[in-house]
Amino acid sequence: MATAHPGDELFTEASRHSIAAGGKRFRALLVLLAAQFGDPNDPRVIQAAVAIELTHLATLFHDDVMDEAEVRRGHPSVNSRWSNSVAILTGDFLFAKASLILAGLGPEAVRIQAETFNRLVAGQLSETIGPRPGQDPLDHYMHVITEKTGSLIATSGQFGALFSGAPAEVATRISAACEQLGVAWQLSDDVIDIASDSAQSGKTPGTDLRQGVRTLPVLYALRSTGEPAGQSGADRRLHELLAEADLTDDALLAETLVLLRAHPALAESRAHVLSWVQGARNEIMALPSGPAQAAFLAMCDFVEKRAG
Numbered sequence: 001m002a003t004a005h006p007g008d009e010l011f012t013e014a015s016r017h018s019i020a021a022g023g024k025r026f027r028a029l030l031v032l033l034a035a036q037f038g039d040p041n042d043p044r045v046i047q048a049a050v051a052i053e054l055t056h057l058a059t060l061f062h063d064d065v066m067d068e069a070e071v072r073r074g075h076p077s078v079n080s081r082w083s084n085s086v087a088i089l090t091g092d093f094l095f096a097k098a099s100l101i102l103a104g105l106g107p108e109a110v111r112i113q114a115e116t117f118n119r120l121v122a123g124q125l126s127e128t129i130g131p132r133p134g135q136d137p138l139d140h141y142m143h144v145i146t147e148k149t150g151s152l153i154a155t156s157g158q159f160g161a162l163f164s165g166a167p168a169e170v171a172t173r174i175s176a177a178c179e180q181l182g183v184a185w186q187l188s189d190d191v192i193d194i195a196s197d198s199a200q201s202g203k204t205p206g207t208d209l210r211q212g213v214r215t216l217p218v219l220y221a222l223r224s225t226g227e228p229a230g231q232s233g234a235d236r237r238l239h240e241l242l243a244e245a246d247l248t249d250d251a252l253l254a255e256t257l258v259l260l261r262a263h264p265a266l267a268e269s270r271a272h273v274l275s276w277v278q279g280a281r282n283e284i285m286a287l288p289s290g291p292a293q294a295a296f297l298a299m300c301d302f303v304e305k306r307a308g
Helices: 009-020 026-037 043-067 084-103 107-129 137-163 168-195 216-224 233-244 250-262 264-285 291-307
Strands: none
Touching (some): 026 137, 043 137, 168 216, 168 250, 216 264, 233 250, 250 264, 264 291
């Protein structure tokens, strides 16, 4: 990651701080995996993977500022350790470094990155503004996830195929599959936050609820409990908790989790995840057979199981 380290000591330290915090490097992995459909040894593939990872890191810097996050991957966030200004400028710097790398890969790389960045920013803005008057909150939520999360994951697969010299139709299918897989992964996180216990997931259940974030199961539950007619007592209580209660209260949060886990909204959410996984699987099944296709299909199976 020497690419991320300029001469300025503060940029260097702030960039290294987040890189050293770790992460799955999922997007960079997809670049490398997609490259298996062409020549994975093409030096452009590694450059594209670095550019994708730097872009992702930059979005995390900006997200932490907007969310006022104090922790990132178990470490103090850059904005909490230094300041919002340092975090924003470091994120901008990483975007610039990614752009410089891609400029060396040609105008097509720059064009794709610009389109991706447009989608990232549009998704973030939509999330910040919230649903428009009369817009279905669930439709709004899916738009945000597709643009903010799915777009860069789609570009990861597209870059891997493109810069390995894979056929254009392969790059198109991989891009579509990766976008759907990325959305499914995010939605499976929503399910896990409600359905699993700490021993299963390694995470504290109800974190999104506690923070006031309305994720997929909550939106399904609010949609189905919004009409008083025919509601059960449990439905009315769940709607009251989701719409009005202070879920930072441990007892209220625990009650909400119990009601959500028993509500059809959780099964609806799982079905929604599986529909996105199946969409990705359909695209992957049309790719050339071999180890790379098998690896992508295994990823689909994993996302499907983690949501189950």
